[in-house]
Amino acid sequence: MNGRSNYSVEETVSLSDFAGNQFTMYRLNPVGYAIYDHNNNFIEGSYQCNSPYDAYDDGTFYYVGPTCYYVQDENGILDIKEGITYSSSQMKGGTYALRPNIELEQMGSSVSTNAYPSPVSGKSTTYNDFTVINDYNFFRKMSAVPEYGTNTCALVAISILMLYCDTFYNDAFVADNYILETSHVYTDYSYSVSDIDIDDFQKSPYATDGFVKLLLEEYASSIIFTDGAMANAEIRSTINKYIEAEASSLVGNYSTDDGAVFFTHANTRDFIADGLPVLISMTKYTPASETKASKTKYHTVVAYGYDSNDRFLVHMGYRDEQEMILSSATIYSYYALTYTGSHVHSCNYKAAKSNGTNWGSVELGYVCGCGAVLDSNKNVISD
DSSP states (O other), X not given: OOSOTTOEEEEEEEEXXXXXOEEEXXXXXXXXXXXXXXXOOXXXXXXXXXXXXXXXXXXXXXXXXXXOEEEEETTEEEETTTTEEEOHHHHHTSBOSSOSOTHHHHHHHXXXXXXXXXXXXXXXXXXXXXXXXXXXXXXXXXXXXXXXXXXXXXXXXXXXXXXXXXXXXXXXXXXXXXXXXXXXXXXXXXXXXXXXXXXXXXXXXXXXXXXXXXXXXXXXXXXXXXXXXXXXXXXXXXXXXXXXXXXXXXXXXXXXXXXXXXXXXXXXXXXXXXXXXXXXXXXXXXXXXXXXXTBOEEEEEEEEEEOTTSEEEEEOSSTTOOSXXXXXGGEEEEEEEEEOSOOBXXXXXXXXXXXXXXXXXXXXEEEOTTSOEEOTTOOEEEO
């Protein structure tokens, strides 16, 4: 993993999958990690957080793709992310997330006449060698996410996308009672509404657990509990059902595009260059005891950047994993939403300033993703 001269390798750790394929993990200093396969192909990593294995001092480490981290101890094989312990026989009978020859997947969906488009003026920019959407900080600063049950990663990813759309496109995408707004207090008492900048906020707003519960129980339950998996087609169906029932004013004011395998990587890059975040799904290792309807499990993340080394910059849908790097070879499908309606201001960022004492503050207003400042009744007081 290159591009950061102030990082160094602190330790090398050996990993393997359940078929004996070998992987190498590099622990980075001051923070971060990178995982490569036996052919030295990069798979995943981060300069923002350490690997899930760092919480374990010993044991045999298994790895079968992003989010699929296991450690074997005296009790069995522990799924680090899910906290579930399996027997060896359960794990060896499952579906693999990674193929031994990772280049085959890259050949299947990276072909494009413009494989790595340059940033589009007014829509995308650059950040640490990645082409990213203009509003990339929204995802970088979303350190918290809804946490509701298991097998809901696609719904968490949908909640992140819907909240982005609510913040930057139209306030109708997510009802206010399903949003945990973020706030910022300026210490300078002389600040006024014209001084407010959304980039001053340290954290992004995010959806409540109740929003994921709503998606699960009303619009995706049959998919998750019957098929046991959600990729592009299931995501499209869930979002369409949700908007038709909960945000009907948006019907006819958005379009979507999705697909799987072929041109998945190239199309995702094209959308990001055009300023759109993209939901991308990865095949996930599935223990034999959990396979439903003979379908593979997926994990869905939000991509908001890419580089010329076949890597995506993503929010993984987990707390404090908002700046992760994934090889495009791990990606199975994509989903993108384009809003075509008029902009409607949102109030997901709340600004205040010190009142000149040590114990109080004065409200300045609410900030829309476009930069306009509104009062508590959503009336514009500064644009």
